Every structure is written in structure tokens, then in C-alpha cells.
Amino acid sequence: MNSRSLLLSPNPNSLKSRFTEGLLRALLRINQHHHQQPRSSREIRKRHRLIKTAAYGSMASAVGNRKAWSRALLSKIRNQARSGAVLRRSLGSSTRLLSMKKRICHLQKGNSKKNRVEVGGSGQVDKLRRLVPGGQLMDTCSLLEETAHYMKCLTTQVQVMTRIVEIYNIP
């Protein structure tokens, strides 16, 4: 009991608590909607995607608009949701078209934003750009700064999610 409760007590306003709150709410929502036990791999994959989006989304919201990567991540999620929802409704079951359109949108976005790519260190900086959300938009200097913050947030995310999984597994 104590270990559970001490998950968040230290600092209520910290990134960790904000993130945990958002994530737990999203998990609640997901569990409500998909209440049947996920048997098929397809369902599991869908839930997996949802949970992953929820994790990144709540992390980005916890960070807010202060960092470029969080803004980019939030806009990406919103675009995905928008395009996904619209297309899914209009096309119904033709999911292949759906995924193709999403891929095209993605590519277009990527091309238009590669204005400030610099060559540095045998493509490592480019790799970093691809990893960090919104990395294409920034110059190398701010990219490194964003990477540092992003790494910190990722570690928090992993910690919290590990705790949640532990809690799920106890009973």
C-alpha cells in the first residue's frame, strides 16, 4: 500500500505527477471503451497503439507548449487523430486507403519541413532529428537542447509506466 501511494507524493506540480495523471486517465478511458478482453492480436495491436499514443500525448501535455518537441508531438497526434477519424468514418472498412493516405500526409509533412537540415558527423545529427519529435524544424544547437529535455521526459515516462505495470501485476 505504501509503495503504491508513494508513487507521486513528493511534488504535485512536477512533470511526473502531471504525466501520471494524464496517463492514468487515458488508461481508464481506454479500458472503458475496450472493456472486452483483447484476444485477437489485432485488438491487442490497436490497444497498444492507443496506449502508446496516450503515453506520448500525456507526456507532451504535461510538458506543455514550452518545448518544441512537445508542440510538434501534440500537433502530430492531433493530425493523426483528425485524419484517422475522418478517413475512418468516410471510408469505413477500406483501411488500406486509410493507411496509404496517412503515409502520404506524413511524407509531405516531412518534405516540407526539411529546410534546415545540416550535414554533421556522418548523419548522426539526422538520425537524432528523426528520433526527436519535431527535430526537422530545428537547428543543431536547439536540437541538442531539445534532445536533453526529451531524454529526461522519456526516462520519467518509463519509470512511471513501469510502476503502473507493477501495480497492475500485483493482485
Place this chain on the structure above:
Amino acid sequence: MDPTAATVPGSAVAGPEQEDPGLDTLQFREEIQRLMTVPPENASSFTALLELPPTQAMELLHLSPESEPAPAPAPAALSGEPLHKSCVHPFSSGLAFPTNAAQIERAAKFPIFGGERSPETGPVPSNSGANVEKVKSEPAESDSNPNSSQETKNNQRASLKRKDREKKVKVSTKKNKTEVKEDAEKIPYVHVRARRGQATDSHSLAERARREKINARMKLLQELVPGCNKISGTALVLDEIINHVQSLQRQVEFLSMRLATVDPRIDSNLDHLLATESLSLMQSNFSNMVPPLMWSEFPINGNRQQYQQQWHFDALHQPGWGREEDNHTFVTPEASLISCNSSANSASLHTGHVKTEL
């Protein structure tokens, strides 16, 4: 003052030669430069000396032999002193070589002079450098431009001799560079110290500043990534960083997969409990840090009943999350809830209330 300054440091100094017969300042500078070659380990201290008019320089020269046994702290100590003295002395001392001071000012004014030469040339303990710059920027800013052309000629002529000098302590210069840059951002002129043998036009200066920024950020990243401190070289460090970020992202993916495959149990009230617990904890901690501490000490089971009733009442009538009365009542019943897993009914009731609040 000139002869004394020349003789004090010792016999090793050749007589002051006159390269530029017309200028006392250059003559003085030559002497000081000769002085610098004598004790190499205190080189940085001597460059600090160059900044100051001879009166101060002499005092420091007297001091430097004492600090010689500890060359490492010497630069720090001496850089502390010039800092002091340059701050205090500026024009209060006025006196001995006002022309010196004025010329040094003008030379300092010239933004590009850094790489070439002049008394303050080359790597200098940044504290003194920056402070002297600040001090000098106050008066006569207008003097800079008209005299710049003249100064360049003087600078270039002496720069030939300047290049004979040994490079100063590298570590301190690196540190100095970043400090100088940071200080430079506060004052209107960008006085960047160029290292020996480096170009000093505005483009390369800007590039150098940019590179410094990038290197500083890389250092931060190195500290963040475990095990990156030992690696030297940007490429390898970047590789490590990329690997770390990738592994973290993979971990998130893996954990989300685990969360997806977990069974949404029927008594997933537990999850609700935890959700509400964390929510309430956070909300309550918003205004009060105290209750959480007290909460852990409460005899939870004993107080459960009365607090639950109170909580019902409050939940219905006071939707304000941030209020203190709410928090007091919220915290304890939640705690009691968590301690009793069997109270599924009450749990669902409470979660219902919590949801209305939300």
C-alpha cells in the same frame, strides 16, 4: 616606472628594445612580453599583468613568485586579483600612464583586435579580460573607430613578435572563452578572444560562438546519458545518445504493449482506486504539502467511517478542487479506501463521485 618594471622581474630581461620608437605603450608591452617568457607556468598570470598599467603589474609581479610553488591555483588567484584591481583601478588610479590606459582602451575597443595582438592579446584570464572590457566600454566609446586603423597597423607590427610567444594554459583558455562569450553578451561590443592562430573575421567569430554553444550542449547531454563521460569525441558521444534515445523509446513501446495485454479485470476498481488515489493525492498536494505527510500517519481504518460520510457531503456540494477543506476530507478517505481492497462497492461509489468532480 618603466625601468623599475623592467628590472624587477630579473636579469633575464633584455633591455627594452625599441621597435616602435614613437610609442611608449608598445615599448612597455614588449618588456612585459619578455617577462612572460621567463616563468612559463605562470604564463596566464602574466597575460593578466599585461592588462594593467605598470603600477598594478608591479604589485602582481611581486606577488607572483609567492604563488609559484602552486602554479595551479596561481592562475586562479591571480585572475582573482586582476579582476579586483581592474575593477577598482579603472580611472581612480589615473596617474602614471594615462596615455597607456587610453591607448589600451582604444585597442580594446577594436572588436577584431583579439586575434592579432596588443597588450591584452591572446588568451587572457577571462575574468580580468571581461571586466577590463566592461570598464573600458564605459568611457570613450567614440574613440574606437577613428583610432582603429592606426591601431591595426601597430597591432600587426607587434603581432609578428607576438607569434613567438608560447600558448597559454589550454584549459583556462577554454574556460575563458566561454566566460568571455557569456560576458560579451551583456555589453554592446562583442569582444571575443580569439585563440592564437585563428581567424578573427566576424564570420568565423560567429561560427566559433556557435560551435561553443553546441559543445556546451553536448557536454550536458553527455552527463545525462549514463556512461558517456568516458567517451571522447563528438561522433561516438552522438552515437551513444542516439542509442539511448532509441532504447528509451523501445522501452516505452514495450511497456505500452504490456499495458495493452494486461487483462482489464472485472474488479478493475483497483485501477480506478489507483487513479483516483493518485489524482486526489496530486490535487490535494496542490495546496497543502502538509496533509500528505499527516495522512501516512493517520490511523486510517479507525477514521474511515466518519471521513467517508464527510467526504460524500463535501463532494456533492463543493466541486472546487483547489479548496483546502476539500483537500482535507479528500485525502483521508482515499487513503482508507486504498487500504481496504475489499470495499469494492464503496470504491465504485467514490469513483462515481470523483468522476462528477472531474
